Amino acid sequence: MIQNQNIQKEKVALLRCSDYDVDLIEEKLRYGFELLGGDTFLKRLIPRGSKVLLKPNMLSVENRESPVITNYKVFESVIRILKDYSSEISFGDSPGFGDSKRAAEKSGLMEVANKYNVKFDEFKESVHVKFEDSILCKSWNVAKSAYEADVLITLPKLKTHAMAYFTAAIKNQFGCIPGTQKATWHTRMPHANNFCKMLLDLNTLVHTNFAILDGIIAMEGNGPKNGSPKKMDTIIMGESLSAVDSVAARLIGYEDPLDTPILKEVYDNKWGAVLPEEIEILGESLKQMKAKNFKLSRKGGNFYFINPTVTNFLRDMIAPNPVLIKDKCVGCSRCEEVCPENPKVINMIDINGKKKIPTWDMTRCIRCFCCQELCPAGAIEIKYSTLGRILRMDKR
């Protein structure tokens, strides 16, 4: 089925890169830009005199080799190429939890940035913007530097995600909402379909010119923070964020990209290229680059099966829930801190007078899964009840 016969095919470069080696990644990226049009393409992407803002994934304060964040060597290779086209490059992000400067330092990104005179922006200053033609959200506070960037290039990491199923280019731009304001959006958009519509509005408002996805080592399983590293040897580049995400989704095992909530919303709202016939893949073959036995966070299919109008009781019976793995819990209370609901759904209780563990009042939980996403110990997993699994015909 072709959504719109007039849509020109979006070009995406799919590259094989087997190692985090700066010279090798640079070589692959240069090849990717060649496939997309070479110097002419780059000069159109970055008009003379433009300032470039890079937006890596800095989910939280992580070590430099962590598969949770964009690898600093990919970051360095990108800068090496772009410095020939812009004399003013900066980078920024607003992590879901923790101090962004510390996150930049620990990840190795800051060291690379200092080496190339790339400035750091903490995304602390926001600008209030009205968006009348939005799909859903008309009033916004977004990071000023991202909103005003001449050229914004996103550098996402390929990972599983409990709510959005996977995170790549479109979801990475959620970091353009400053700090704790992200939690408010979770409360306002408790259902995956509306949350994904919100992400599309954000990506229209804060226009990203290009995406370079780091999938050299991706994350499978209990992502986006506590999954396992998965060697995929992959870099994906393109101007269309939805096309890049569509290729990424198919690589990790969603045969139909519309089996993921974000790409279903892209399709339903005619937001961008998402179907295979709307995308031209250059470089490697998708078939040969597909990951074997990638552990998805959520299976594709009927993700809106819980209609918002069903009773809370029924919803609590069938919806996926955050579940504590007690042995892993270190009692840090971060889950309680990041829960966006007020009053909190999570309360810490003493066990044996030794340590505290969280308990959930699931009648008020909106299933945003921030607690799972940001637990530093991987002590929270998302699980369906038996009834939920049966109704959904899901093996997970």
Ligand code: SF4
């Ligand atoms: S579940 Fe995770 S975030 Fe919550 S207290 Fe335990 S270790 Fe900390």
Ligand code: SF4
């Ligand atoms: S308990 Fe977890 S999933 Fe539920 S609302 Fe709080 S952060 Fe979100």
